[in-house]
Amino acid sequence: MNGIEIENISKSYGATLALDALTFTVQPGERFGLLGPDGAGKSTLFKILTTLLIPDTGRASVAGWDVNKDFATIRRHIGYMPGRFSLYPDLSVAENLNFFATIFGTKVKANYELIRPIYEQIEPFSKRRAGALSGGMKQKLALCCALIHQPKVLFLDEPTTGVDAVSRDEFWVMLGELKKAGITILVSTPYMDEAARCERVALLQTGKILALDTPANVVNAFNQPLWAVRADNYYQLLLDLRQASFTERAEVFGEFIHLTTHTGTDRESIVAYAQSGGHGNIVVEPAKASIEDVFLALM
DSSP states (O other), X not given: OOOEEEXXXXXXXXXXXEEEEEEEEEOTTOEEEEEOOTTSSHHHHHHHHTTSSOOSXXXXXXXXXXXXXXXXXXXXXXXXXXXXXXXXXXXXXXXXXXXXXXXXXXXXXXXXXXXXXXXXXXXXXXXXXXXXXXHHHHHHHHHHHHHTTOOSEEEEESTTTTOXXXXXXXXXXXXXXXGGGTOEEEEEESOGGGGGGSSEEEEEETTEEEEEEOHHHHHHTOOSOEEEEEOSSHHHHHHHHTTOTTEEEEEEXXXXXXXXXXXXXXXXXXXXXXXXXXXXXXXXXXXXXXXXXXXXXXX
C-alpha cells in the first residue's frame, strides 16, 4: 500500500494551534491537493508526514509505515520537494543529481526512465551550476532529485511558488505523467486554480478541513447566487457593493468583481444599485463558481 492515512492529527506551537484533529486518506497512486493560504497548516502537516515533526495527538502512516515508529524506513521511500529551492547551488545539475542518487544508494541510470521526460529538458545545462538556473529549470532539477530513488510517495510542498505561469503548467503536466508510475502524490499549493489538476482536494484553513472532494464536486456544492460585475470606477464599485444590503461577499477576480448575493437578488437590482451610486458602463452577468469562490464562502 502506497497511500497516506491521517487520523485526528493535532499539532500546536505554544498557544498556536496549527493542526486541529485532521483526518483524511490519500489513496495509493492518487494525486491529492492540499489547498490553503499561508498559515493554514500545510507545511506543518508535511513535516509530520515526512517524519520531521512529531504530532501532539493522533496517528499517521505513509505507505503503510507509522510516522513515529518507522521514520527511518519512511525516509528511504519518500520524495520531498519544498517550495524554496534547497539543492546545492554551487554544484552542477549533473552533480546534484548524482549526489542525491548516492544518498539513496542508487545510481542515476538505475531509475533514469522515471525522470527522463523531465531531465531531458534540463540536460543541455547539465554542467551549469544549479544556482545559475532559471526558476523553472531549478524546479525541474529539484523534482528529478526527489524522484531519483523512485519513491513510493512524493510530497510537494508549494512547489510552484514564485514560478512563472508557463513553468507552473509544465510542472503539472509532468505530475500527470508520474501517475503512470504508480507514485502517490500529495501536493500543497496556495494557488486555487491548480486544484483542477488534482483528483481530490482538501481545502485547509487554520488547521481544519473545510471541504474534501473532487474539484468538480467541491465547486458544484456552491449553491449561492454569483455574479460577475464591472463598471468604470472598479475600486469604488467594489467598496459600494460591499455595503449593499443584498451582498454576501464582493471579491476581486481579474477584470470583474465576483459578487455573491442573498437568494432572490436579480440582475436588475444590482444594476439599479450601481446606477444609484453614479457608476457608468455597468456590466452584470451570471458567473460560474471557482474553487476560490467556494473557499472564500467556507471561510
